Amino acid sequence: MKTLIRKTIAGNEYWDSEAKRTLFVPKGKNPDFEVTENAFSIITPEGESMTLMLQEEQQESSAGDQEVDEEVFDNQETVGDEEEPDLENMTAKQLRDYAKKQGIDIPAAIRAKGDILQIIQESGK
Incomplete structure (x- = not known):
């Protein structure tokens, strides 16, 4: 099975899943092999579209992220x-x-943790 993976100015690249290599076809020429148009139809369960599967995965992951965010929020120490x-x-x-929350300006050139900590401590906030 050969599927289109990238279109460039110079031509198109196809992935040959049997030979495990890419094939290049220069612009203006047609490939001399059969190209599989919808590669997702081969790997998805019959009757399901790839879009539906991606939407379900996003809903599941966003629900999990929300639970994690709530746990992190509950476990944070109150800074006051x-x-x-x-x-x-x-x-x-x-x-x-x-430092940003406290209104302390840290120069962008300062990268080291120790230097940032020193600036915060010297500000007295």
């Missing part, structure tokens, strides 16, 4: 006036986010 966050255990990205 009463508790100081554990800055030492934060990543550089988390430190940047924390």
